[in-house]
Amino acid sequence: MKKYNFLAVILLGITLIGCKEKNKGENSLFTIDDSAFPAHFTQKESLSIGVLNPNSKEIDSIAYFINDKRVGGTKGAEKFKFELKDQKLGYQYLKATVYFGGDFSDATKRIEVVSDIEPKLLNYKIVNTFPHDTTAFTEGFEFYNDTLYESTGQEGASFIKKYDYKTGKVFKQIDLDKQYFGEGITFINGKLFQLTYKNKKGFIYDAKTLKLEKTFDYEKDIEGWGMTNDGKYIYQTDGTEKIWKVDPNTQKMIDYINVYSGTSKIKAVNELEWINGKIYTNVWFKDAIAVVNPENGAVEGILNLSDLRKTMNDITTDDVLNGIAYNPKTKTIFVTGKNWSKMFEITVSE
Incomplete structure (x- = not known):
């Protein structure tokens, strides 16, 4: 093999x-x-x-x-x-x-x-460990202006919060209406975009005030999962092997890639983060992150984070790894999971 x-x-x-x-x-x-x-x-x-x-x-x-x-x-x-x-x-x-x-x-x-690309097995080093809200069913995870933002899922428990990752102090929190299951978020062009799971609706907020400015309908009959951006376009997942490329100005889906590791189609790609020209993505129910080429969908690296789970004795198998946030100031990556009690600041190398 x-x-x-x-x-x-x-x-x-x-x-x-x-x-x-x-x-x-x-x-x-x-x-x-x-x-x-x-x-x-x-x-x-x-x-x-x-x-x-x-x-x-x-x-x-x-x-x-x-x-x-x-x-x-x-x-x-x-x-x-x-x-x-x-x-x-x-x-x-x-x-x-x-x-x-x-x-x-x-x-x-x-x-x-x-894909004919052989993915590299990546290594990581834990730089810091911080507490994480165990009630947070993490869906989106992103830094904006040196501050961490997190979105969560579940009807009646979905919110976006802006907080101090070192202390857990919440600066601001926006609760979604009980009918919505919140999903991924991303900041672009002074706006905060958010997806919902099966409601087929997205929200656009003012990035500074978190005031809701617009609600939009999905162009296609898909689910909403993860989000990230490259400064020009939004990339989002739908629970399949696809990563969609979206125009943030019109919310129109203009292209997509299929994620493959060798001959294997990688389904259920989830939360996304744009890091140094590559897309880092969680894979639903896998304690691993795939590093994807945004041009063709080929998996170029795999980061096995299964050992992080062993540091916590208060989570179950359903509390999956989900949440990738790159901090450009420290050049480190923050990762956590759904209802995890910890978040980890890591560096990654080949």
């Missing part, structure tokens, strides 16, 4: 094994020839596509599409070669529109593009 599959076990608990799947609804006249397809492709590979013509139709031309975007065409039944370097990780949907005798017919196929 390759090393990156071993590391993926930390995130997944299992290693997903890819396999070719028969596509449903393939056209009976033509099919895409997958006889030479590997179980997975990587972005460094090229794809040679052709069609099988069992009825010996005289083919005039073929137009080829990936995810409904035309990528080229050929005369007759010639194969078409396409580089995968610009494709997302995850499933790609192929279509060949075959033109023959004044008619046309589609053949379809699904392939999976996976």
Whole structure:
């Protein structure tokens, strides 16, 4: 087993094994020839596509599409070669529109593009340990102007608070209406953005006063989980392997990446933090953080924090690791978990 599959076990608990799947609804006249397809492709590979013509139709031309975007065409039944370097990780949907005798017919196929990056196993050192509110079901965790902010979940117990992490003193707290289950937060453009779990609504507050300025509806039928930003765009999770890229000015989802560690799709990516050009993300119910390339979704590093749990005897298995906050002033990372009694200030190295 390759090393990156071993590391993926930390995130997944299992290693997903890819396999070719028969596509449903393939056209009976033509099919895409997958006889030479590997179980997975990587972005460094090229794809040679052709069609099988069992009825010996005289083919005039073929137009080829990936995810409904035309990528080229050929005369007759010639194969078409396409580089995968610009494709997302995850499933790609192929279509060949075959033109023959004044008619046309589609053949379809699904392939999976996976990461060829071997994640590095990262080390950490505990710099400080601070108390954490055991009633806080942590969802969002972020520093703004050297002050720590935390959002929590559960209907009737969701709030955002601004507080002194050293003493626990609360400077300000905003309680959500009882109907809402609060989720991730992030600060950008002088605003504080917050998601909700299944309510499909988000909130925008003034960053200084925490006064609610706007409520918005999700553009897509998804759940709200974690949030972070790169100074220009917001990134948010929905409980799947996806990290969405969002325009903070319009709240429109403009793109997404799928998170992969080697051949393994990492589902349930949760709380996010942007640190030095990478996305650090909790994985739901795993005592580990994945370091993700925001350009392609490849996991480049894995931080196993399972030993932190051993320092507390007052938490259960349901009290999962969740909460990553980077303090740019100290260049350290703060981590905690849902209802944990401690938060930890750590440094990370290879």
